Amino acid sequence: MYKKQxxxxxxxxxxxxxxxxxxxxxxxxxxxxxxxxxxxFSMPEIRKYNVGPVVFYEHMYYFKESFIGAPITVTIEVSGLSEDGMLFMFKHDFYNENGDNLAYCEMQGAWIDLKARKLTALPKPLLSLAEKFPKSEDFKILTKADTRKHGVQPKPLSVQTI
Incomplete structure (x- = not known):
């Protein structure tokens, strides 16, 4: 588990x-x-391959308040990765100095080709690094179907809603 304070x-x-x-x-x-x-995956390193991360969704659950001046710790667990590295999923937990869980978030994202502006598989050197990410106990191999698990699809704006 990765931690950042x-x-x-x-x-x-x-x-x-x-x-x-x-x-x-x-x-x-x-x-x-x-x-x-x-x-x-430093910024200079991923720029060499012309890729960048994009967020599909962040689903938050809030448990406790936290206030100005308080230290907090954010943890990360990699809970999913597609075979080609294009898709990834993270779990985040927020903790206060007493170890109380303040919030939880599931986040899903992907890599985009910065010139084509389309989703892309990770280049082999980055994929080999991603395969070594520390993984959560419930880690899963992601597929494109996992990107639509909530059933949300884009919808056009109608004249009636303007």
Whole structure:
């Protein structure tokens, strides 16, 4: 399990004085990029291959409040990866200094070719690194069907909804 520690800043709290939902997203993103960097996927390295990560969804569950100045720890477990490395899934947990679980998030994403602007398999050197990621106990091989598990599809905007 990968861990990254943060301190809640003034800009991380909302009108209620507790950690804002957008801050959870920012902390997860920062933790993921640190995780990637420490596993050979630094920004300069992935740019060599012209790929970048994209998020499909982040599904959050909130359990306890946290406030400005409090230290928090964000954990990451890799819970899914497709055979070609295109798709990935992470579990994130947020903990306070007492070890209380503040929130949980399941996140799914993929790699995109930055020129073609389309999803792409990882190049072999990156795939071999990704296959070595530490994995969760419930790790699974992802398929494209897993990207539609919630049944959400794009829908056109109708004139009536404008």
């Amino acid at each position: 943060f301190e809640i800043r003034w800009s991380d709290v909302d009108a209620n004085g507790h950690l804002a939902n957008s801050a959870y997203t920012n902390f997860m993103s920062h933790a993921r990029m640190s995780f990637f960097g420490e596993h050979g």
